[in-house]
Amino acid sequence: MSLYTQTIEIRDQLQSKSAEEILKAAAEKFSGKVALANSLGAEDQVITDLIVKLKLDIPIFTLDTGRLYNESYDLIAETEEKYNIKIKIYSPDAEEVEQMVLEDGINLFRKSLDLRKKCCHIRKLEPLKRALANNEAWICGLRREQSVTRSDISEVDWDEIHRMPKFNPLVEWSEEDVWKYIKENNVPYNKLHDKGFRSIGCACCTRVVKPDEDVRAGRWWWETPEQKECGLHLVNGKLERIKKAN
């Protein structure tokens, strides 16, 4: 059976299951070959807490684009210390970054959508590719209600770019659920959330959002909502998902 077909089966088995059940299933089905991509957002911190408490064999990595807030680096250190774990940090290729900056400028992402995507590609997608090279599946903290680009994600999606399943254990959680869990379990979180940030990425591409705005409105705020993905969570290079079984 192909990995894609297995993904469909697993997705159907995991419909409406709890985050704990989804994580246990990921660890069981892809033992030693599944990792959490911790973007240092509130959701991924919840998943980190669950992985540690459930004692699952799921390594954790993060991507250091070189443009993160200091608070994000502090969170890596705080999380490692609290849980006594190591978070593997992947950085972009130095020569590629130097060439990009030489050709397009240090703040190229403001000049056009294509250049913004180029920056995300070099600073995020290439390191992600390396991080996933020895894995057969990955886990992340996407939630359906986060934005228009994430409204139809499933408990497990097929990632066509990396040709492997991607588990979304918090797919059904609300933002309120995430923060309730964080407070009740004393989970470390990015202190920028206390200053009004709701989704945190690179410092130059993230800003505070108003209470009535979309969670991800502060990311690449100069772009339209449909364009607001960095490419980490695209399917077939587009915002498509495998359809749910009826």
Ligand code: SF4
């Ligand atoms: Fe570059 Fe901004 Fe993407 Fe970070 S979020 S990789 S700075 S374009």
